[in-house]
Amino acid sequence: MGHTKAAVQLNVLIVGAGIGGLTAAIALRRAGHHVELFESTSGPSEIGAAINICYNADVLLRRLGVNVADAGGVRMERLRLVKASGELLQDQDFLKDSQAFLKDSHRYQSEYRLTLRAALHGQLREAATSHNGHGPPAKVSYGRSVASVDAETATISFTNGSTAQGDLVIGAYGVTSIARKQIDAKIRVRNGRHSAFRFLVSEKEALADSRTAEWFAMRNTMDIWYSGDSKVVMYRCQNNELLNFVCVHPATKSTAIAGEWHRPADKSELLEIFSEFEPKVLAMLEKADPKSLRVYPLFDMETLPSFISPTGRLALLGDAAHPFLPHLAQGGAMAIEDGVSLGVMMSRLEGRDEIPERLKLYNQARYERATLIQEYTRIVGGDSVKSDENSAAELSLNEYMQYPYPHDEQRASEAILHKCLESKQTAVY
Numbered sequence: 248m249g250h251t252k253a254a255v256q257l258n259v260l261i262v263g264a265g266i267g268g269l270t271a272a273i274a275l276r277r278a279g280h281h282v283e284l285f286e287s288t289s290g291p292s293e294i295g296a297a298i299n300i301c302y303n304a305d306v307l308l309r310r311l312g313v314n315v316a317d318a319g320g321v322r323m324e325r326l327r328l329v330k331a332s333g334e335l336l337q338d339q340d341f342l343k344d345s346q347a348f349l350k351d352s353h354r355y356q357s358e359y360r361l362t363l364r365a366a367l368h369g370q371l372r373e374a375a376t377s378h379n380g381h382g383p384p385a386k387v388s389y390g391r392s393v394a395s396v397d398a399e400t401a402t403i404s405f406t407n408g409s410t411a412q413g414d415l416v417i418g419a420y421g422v423t424s425i426a427r428k429q430i431d432a433k434i435r436v437r438n439g440r441h442s443a444f445r446f447l448v449s450e451k452e453a454l455a456d457s458r459t460a461e462w463f464a465m466r467n468t469m470d471i472w473y474s475g476d477s478k479v480v481m482y483r484c485q486n487n488e489l490l491n492f493v494c495v496h497p498a499t500k501s502t503a504i505a506g507e508w509h510r511p512a513d514k515s516e517l518l519e520i521f522s523e524f525e526p527k528v529l530a531m532l533e534k535a536d537p538k539s540l541r542v543y544p545l546f547d548m549e550t551l552p553s554f555i556s557p558t559g560r561l562a563l564l565g566d567a568a569h570p571f572l573p574h575l576a577q578g579g580a581m582a583i584e585d586g587v588s589l590g591v592m593m594s595r596l597e598g599r600d601e602i603p604e605r606l607k608l609y610n611q612a613r614y615e616r617a618t619l620i621q622e623y624t625r626i627v628g629g630d631s632v633k634s635d636e637n638s639a640a641e642l643s644l645n646e647y648m649q650y651p652y653p654h655d656e657q658r659a660s661e662a663i664l665h666k667c668l669e670s671k672q673t674a675v676y
């Protein structure tokens with residue numbers, strides 16, 4: 248992917264070494280560009296929670312040389328939807344049914360995998376910075392907190408007063424808002440209606456407890472328990488040895504504090520909020536280690552008018568452009584698609600003056616799709632609050648999951664770039 252190198256080598260500055268920033272770095276180095284990432288944390292800092300790598304993300308990562316299965320990513324094969332009371336609503340052969348969504352796109356070339364975030368980050372970082380990869384290795388500078396971005400001159404200013412200038416700046420800093428005001432000064436991130444507890448439990452612990460042993464004996468699964476306004480999502484990761492829990496609940500019920508990601512959460516709050524859930528769920532919640540239990544507010548934002556600055560030297564990607572609620576597990580996938588699209592659009596570049604036009608193509612490729620899936624995500628999450636347990640369960644899969652999976656962003660972006668380059672040739676002759 249991205250082997251079609253550009254004739255000109257750009258200096259690309261990426262703010263934020265999260266999932267999106269690192270993916271963009273891999274795609275851009277493969278297009279032949281020099282990439283430096285500036286990350287505010289003092290070192291790699293992803294903590295214990297896990298992430299779904301859906302088909303549309305997996306197909307792209309594999310082409311970039313990142314196979315999450317190599318780092319313990321578990322293939323999702325069964326999906327069980329359950330009422331909070333314990334009544335089984337659906338036991339789905341997810342492997343078979345979801346492959347059918349893919350039809351002729353990247354069927355059999357991608358899998359739906361569940362993996363630890365820290366493991367994914369490690370793989371992405373290695374692919375971005377390794378001396379063995381295609382193109383110049385990217386450099387990650389930690390402890391470099393960016394205070395502001397000048398989109399016109401592609402200059403970033405750090406909180407310590409120093410600056411760096413490149414040909415192109417990519418804002419991949421997540422939900423925080425440093426560069427977004429270059430595109431829309433008024434737009435604000437807001438707390439969503441929900442917060443989420445996250446923690447991991449070992450499979451060993453689940454199997455050692457007679458209350459949970461039978462249910463959790465099944466591997467390669469995702470289970471979702473629904474009540475009117477809350478849900479508990481469990482999925483496997485780390486070669487099935489860990490069970491990742493995400494417990495979504497109305498934000499008013501817990502004390503999640505924005506920005507305090509590393510503060511342990513109150514376990515008694517978790518047990519109180521989910522007290523109506525069936526005994527085996529409660530038995531698992533009791534196993535949450537208070538030292539690593541976290542509660543996060545879930546963010547949302549109005550839609551930006553564009554993912555690029557009007558002066559054309561700044562592009563936003565991932566949560567910086569479109570913060571995602573977790574209900575469709577597509578936020579990381581959209582950041583990955585954005586990164587790949589930027590790599591495609593910056594390939595076959597003849598001169599620096601083409602950057603603004605290429606960024607417009609990036610925006611064309613990404614804007615409608617990312618904002619539509621963002622809206623679908625809201626609907627799924629919102630309906631799980633408003634409607635009864637049965638319809639929430641049906642909506643989450645059947646109505647909305649078929650749209651994201653079959654897409655192949657590399658092919659889609661290549662088609663847009665190809666059309667643009669072809670129209671120029673036609674104009675010349």
Ligand SMILES: Cc1cc2nc3c(=O)[nH]c(=O)nc-3n(C[C@H](O)[C@H](O)[C@H](O)COP(=O)(O)OP(=O)(O)OC[C@H]3O[C@@H](n4cnc5c(N)ncnc54)[C@H](O)[C@@H]3O)c2cc1C
Pocket residue numbers: 262263264265266267268285286287288297298299300391392393394419420421422423425443445493543545564565566567571572573576577578579580581582
């Ligand atoms: C509970 C929950 C569950 C989720 N589950 C899934 C899932 O299963 N599948 C999925 O696809 N998505 C999921 N998501 C969404 C996904 O985590 C995000 O959409 C994804 O991490 C966005 O990636 P990003 O690179 O844009 O931002 P981030 O991963 O947030 O990375 C941003 C980086 O920028 C750095 N940074 C911030 N400010 C600065 C600064 N001023 N200077 C320098 N660096 C800075 C940060 O330290 C961070 O490393 C979930 C989200 C939540 C909250």
